[in-house]
Amino acid sequence: MTNRLRIALAQINPHEGALDANADRIRQARADAAAAGADLLVTPEFSIAGYPPEDLVLKPAFVEACEARIAALAVETADGGPGLVVGGPWRDGDRLHNALFLLEGGRILARRAKHELPNYGVFDDKRVFIAGPAPGPVSFRGVRLGLMICEDWWFPAVSETLSESGAEILISINGSPFEAAKQDTRVQLAVARVVETGLPFVFLNQVCGQDELVFEGASFVLNADRSLAVQMPMFAEQVAITDWTRGESGWACAPQPIPPAVPRLEQIYRAMMLGLRDYVDKNRFPGVVLGLSGGIDSALSAAVAADALGPDRVRAVMMPSPYTSRESLDDAEGCAQLLGIRYESIAIGPAMEAMQGMLAPAFGNRPADTTEENLQSRLRGVTLMALSNKFGDMLLTTGNKSEMSTGYATLYGDMCGGYSVLKDVWKMTVFALSRWRNANLPPDARGPAGPVMPDRVITKPPSAELKPDQTDQDTLPPYEVLDAILEGLVEREMDVDALVAAGHDRATVLRIWRMLDRAEYKRRQAPPGVKITPRAFGRDRRYPLTNGFSGLIA
Numbered sequence: 001m002t003n004r005l006r007i008a009l010a011q012i013n014p015h016e017g018a019l020d021a022n023a024d025r026i027r028q029a030r031a032d033a034a035a036a037g038a039d040l041l042v043t044p045e046f047s048i049a050g051y052p053p054e055d056l057v058l059k060p061a062f063v064e065a066c067e068a069r070i071a072a073l074a075v076e077t078a079d080g081g082p083g084l085v086v087g088g089p090w091r092d093g094d095r096l097h098n099a100l101f102l103l104e105g106g107r108i109l110a111r112r113a114k115h116e117l118p119n120y121g122v123f124d125d126k127r128v129f130i131a132g133p134a135p136g137p138v139s140f141r142g143v144r145l146g147l148m149i150c151e152d153w154w155f156p157a158v159s160e161t162l163s164e165s166g167a168e169i170l171i172s173i174n175g176s177p178f179e180a181a182k183q184d185t186r187v188q189l190a191v192a193r194v195v196e197t198g199l200p201f202v203f204l205n206q207v208c209g210q211d212e213l214v215f216e217g218a219s220f221v222l223n224a225d226r227s228l229a230v231q232m233p234m235f236a237e238q239v240a241i242t243d244w245t246r247g248e249s250g251w252a253c254a255p256q257p258i259p260p261a262v263p264r265l266e267q268i269y270r271a272m273m274l275g276l277r278d279y280v281d282k283n284r285f286p287g288v289v290l291g292l293s294g295g296i297d298s299a300l301s302a303a304v305a306a307d308a309l310g311p312d313r314v315r316a317v318m319m320p321s322p323y324t325s326r327e328s329l330d331d332a333e334g335c336a337q338l339l340g341i342r343y344e345s346i347a348i349g350p351a352m353e354a355m356q357g358m359l360a361p362a363f364g365n366r367p368a369d370t371t372e373e374n375l376q377s378r379l380r381g382v383t384l385m386a387l388s389n390k391f392g393d394m395l396l397t398t399g400n401k402s403e404m405s406t407g408y409a410t411l412y413g414d415m416c417g418g419y420s421v422l423k424d425v426w427k428m429t430v431f432a433l434s435r436w437r438n439a440n441l442p443p444d445a446r447g448p449a450g451p452v453m454p455d456r457v458i459t460k461p462p463s464a465e466l467k468p469d470q471t472d473q474d475t476l477p478p479y480e481v482l483d484a485i486l487e488g489l490v491e492r493e494m495d496v497d498a499l500v501a502a503g504h505d506r507a508t509v510l511r512i513w514r515m516l517d518r519a520e521y522k523r524r525q526a527p528p529g530v531k532i533t534p535r536a537f538g539r540d541r542r543y544p545l546t547n548g549f550s551g552l553i554a
Ligand SMILES: Nc1ncnc2c1ncn2[C@@H]1O[C@H](COP(=O)(O)OP(=O)(O)OC[C@H]2O[C@@H]([n+]3cccc(C(=O)O)c3)[C@H](O)[C@@H]2O)[C@@H](O)[C@H]1O
Pocket: 370, 373, 374, 377, 378, 407, 408, 409, 410, 411, 412, 413, 414, 464, 466, 518, 521, 545
């Protein structure tokens, strides 16, 4: 009977749909595992294609291409090296499963279909997959492995079935997306599964940015005594070698040094970096361009971009109007200098005058209003898109979650762009992240150490500078109040009475409710952005555009 097992855990970064590149990454991880003398290499959920595959799996050609790559990997395991757990689609008659394959000795030794299909929030597994039966363990080199796929272990049923049918080690492969503080939830749930089954538990996650989602890795191993034996890094690839021995009370993983927990603000900042880096690189943009206003949103977006891509791939443009203050000009230039990014100035005054002249006959004697403000924003959008078209850089949008909630942004103006890092970040968190980055250099950052924006960018009152002496607080409540109400409405679905009971002014709550509802059409047209909170705009929160509900029960 085998009493020792070496399991390699491949926390890798797949490129969605790039099947050959993914197969090669798996091969490389298996070569590392073989060099370390591992018996088994485990890769994440749907590792042949990247998770979530979305409607790609509705294409028979895609499924066939995945099957071909998995078959080729199976043949390669005839070399006597490590067995391999790989994730991908499984066509069983007319049923398409989200499955895992255990490859060993030149063939597919076992297949298991995902039993629990998540169908909430950002997940749509039921849309494209059929659930498999509750799985039994797989015998591998004398050990009964309880193999599960992500959502399978979020409920007790699958791990219970596995332990009742003789599983000795629970191994889950995951495509579990990042949310700030989600790791605590995962570990608590894993402890519950360990307590219920009395078995050790492996959580293996992918690490990548995939459109609006970031997968932070953070894979871990819990022993049957609930102790944390292995903690893999957040936001970085790693092939970890874990050593297991069978004792009187079952299998245990040899403990490894546990790295310190990553603080919350650092997690958020690094999630934004990974989301942007993978989006820009996997879509083959040379870099990004953005409008740098001297305000905090564009300053923080520029810092994340410089850290994610390197300063030489970030192009910042100040586009002054007659309302732009000296302070803003100095602060924008100060940010660019601190970050070492490319900086230029393109004044929009001439275009404003041209538009004014063009529109004068049509506008007649109508007084100036937000129309003229929005024109400035749109002229900036047009200018940045021209640079994007001419040089190939992607336009980075800078709006934060508070602005996206209230519609405090101009359609086809500052909402122009391909991707956003602040879309799911409340304004109060924007302040906190800016202070944090001025004092810390994140690991893996390609930007400079030291402050990345002048202090005044953080301390001055936010202003869109679209008319004289304007500040955000002319039209919005203070951000402390606004963010607290919005968080209740967006992330916790609180109703008006509950927010009033929590201490908020009823009229303000009702006003914010209306602003939030009315801006739905803007959000539907907004660029994607990194999911950070438990409820992001986009696929995570699907509200009707045409919506007559006022928020009042009676
Ligand atoms: N339900 C709906 N479905 C489809 N379209 C809808 C719509 N409701 C209005 N619309 C259309 O949307 C248009 C109004 O939206 P939009 O043109 O964006 O303009 P609007 O929302 O009226 O104004 C932009 C707001 O963003 C603020 N802001 C803050 C900070 C920075 C910036 C900046 O630009 O730098 C702007 C600015 O102060 C102003 O309050 C209307 O022309 C209307 O026809």
